[in-house]
Amino acid sequence: MTRISRVLAFITVVLLSALPLAASGSTDQAEEPITIRILTRWSDQSGASTAFRNRLQSFMEQNPDIIIEDLSINDESSFGEKLKVLIASGDVPEIVQNYGGAGNRIYFESDVYVDLRPYLDDDPEWAAGFVPLFGEWEFDDLPGTWGVPYELFAISLFYNRTIFEEAGLEPPETIEELMEQGEVLKSAGYIPISTGVADNFRGGHLFTNLLIKKHGPEFVERLNRGTASFEDQEVIEILTLMKTMQDEGMLGENITAVNYAADNALFGSGETAMHFDGSWFLSDGALSRIDAGVVPFPYFESAPQNRNIIMGGSAAGLALGASEDPDKLDAAIKLLKYLTSIEHFEYIRDFTGGGVYPVKLPPTDNVSSLTVEYADTFSAAEAFVGDIGNGVPLPQMVEVTRNAIQGMFAGAISPEQAASQMAREHSQADFN
Amino acid sequence: MKATSFRNLGVGLTVFAVFWLFVTLYPLSFTIVSSFKDNTEIFSSPMSLPSVLRIENYTRALLQATILRNIANSLFLSVISVALLLFLVSICSYVLAREKAKWAVVVYLVFLSGFLLPVHSALIPLTKLVSALGGYNNYAMLIILFVSYNAPLSVFLVTGYMKTVSKELDEAAFLDGCGYFQTVIYVILPVSAPIFATAGIVAFLFIYNDLIFSILFLSKKTLYTVSIGLSAFVGERIVEYGPIFASIVLSSLPMVAIYLLFQEKVQKGITEGAIKG
Structure with a gap:
């Protein structure tokens, strides 16, 4: 075998063997912080999405034992494709943006998501903060609350x-x-x-x-x-x-x-x-x-x-993906409460200078007059x-x-x- | 009489060429002009020049969507994947083109069967595989996927071309003392350059424009590719078209440059492929 042949053969063997090794990465995560994943459509450059990402960062700073992997993709079809593939492969993220309703019922029935009712009952302060807009995630003939509202419209x-x-x-x-x-x-x-x-x-x-x-x-x-x-x-x-x-x-x-x-x-x-x-x-x-x-x-x-009678209610909400790891589930619950707290929506409101939210926020002067006018349009709903x-x-x-x-x-x-x-x-x- | 017909034909062709030029250039000019407008102006005066040059669209594309980094990431993935693909395909195709044994035919058919596999049908098993290997946010994993997914077409193109290359060239090389690798590198590759350029460009375009693999397997913003970067201004309900057009203009530049550099090879590859079957 000539020198160049030996070199080429060596490169081929190294490349073919090194790539899978590199791809596999380190799987020894036992001592690492808990990693939870969140999939939403709030990855664009709008004020509300930027504020949302800031809050994810704040949560990680306050909870160094939890790492959030943000899988979010804002484009609707890409989001849908990614979510469907992850659900079908049994790898649903711990927190998922969800619109509830009949379209999602099949996932609730098959326990792709976690019933949040026990957690809401265990934390009355958290539950009481919401405007009662759970209709999209509750069904007369299917016990449970399968998501919490995040957007009010x-x-x-x-x-x-x-x-x-x-x-x-x-x-x-x-x-x-x-x-x-x-x-x-x-x-x-x-x-x-x-x-x-x-x-x-x-x-x-x-x-x-x-x-x-x-x-x-x-x-x-x-x-x-x-x-x-x-x-x-x-x-x-x-x-x-x-x-x-x-x-x-x-x-x-x-x-x-x-x-x-x-x-x-x-x-x-x-x-x-x-x-x-x-x-x-x-x-x-x-x-x-x-x-x-x-x-x-x-x-x-x-x-x-x-x-x-007003067309409106909750738009997007957040649901909890079923996880067999109790530590991940606890971390996800903690993050879910953080992202639906009154403090969270106050931050979003201040950051964006307005908006309406699915929690009972204290009044503020730090919003645009049009926002105030808009809120008045359904105050008598x-x-x-x-x-x-x-x-x-x-x-x-x-x-x-x-x-x-x-x-x-x-x-x-x-x-x-x-x-x-x-x-x-x-x-x-x-x-x- | 003939001269008159020719002149008429010339006028007709000229009119058609001008029309075709307009049709071809219109999307490009619309994109460039719109990249300096906001939504209101794009929709209310789509044909007009911008009333104000909104340079901030480019600033936002560069700073908020970090489109330059996305371009660099896509170029890196594309260049490495194509280089690895062509290296592996050159060796594989040479054997498949020259070997007459049944196993070679079977291997060739296995490669061709890759054509029958729509990418979406493979997403779920791929996701399970990538998850099991811890391959999220890992370029090496993406490169393997890109090489694997582009291998069938490249093997098909290159093997078909190599079959048309005279075996006497191999024999001459062997007589001169070349081994298999040397024969491939010094003799077969130079005469097959046009088809490698074609296969390379096709794969490069696929990888550079890939969206689905990037969406599924990348979540770190620093690793985002061009296709994900372009969606940075698509909100849940509001789409900001000005920065999107600015991002498109910026992300098109490398492709235009690469095409200009290699267009001669690509065209040659296509035409020679047509002649040699």
């Missing part, structure tokens, strides 16, 4: 004060006023209330708001229990109204090609007079460009009893209702509802056909 109506003042209008209190003002705003060259549905949740949110304001939470509960149908006149009436709003140009032009970011930009550029959105919109740069105000989503004159379909025991019901609405706005189907699509899926649910 309510859909309100933001408006451009300048446009309204120029037009001599007050922000609408009722849907009837909204429709009348739409004509004035359109003739002044503005989109009354831009609703791009390229992101299908926008149509879904409009549907939910209109349905609960017209028919109240009782009808939604009947849908959830299967005693009402999506083909009932109540649903068709709302879908028809939405289609009318589109046809009259209330929602903007070519709305199936307009996504959420474009919707926000239209509001920020002063092209649309109103914009319905949740608490997350408070941190959108669009608001810094205009003089914005915010009022509750309008109610129907014919249904004043539903004036204070009598009930919070989430997305239509979310309470139906069928994981895909919300998505089916949103897609049918998107199809209706695209002109592919009529309001009645959209209702039929929803009803077909709804009939597949097991309501027993």
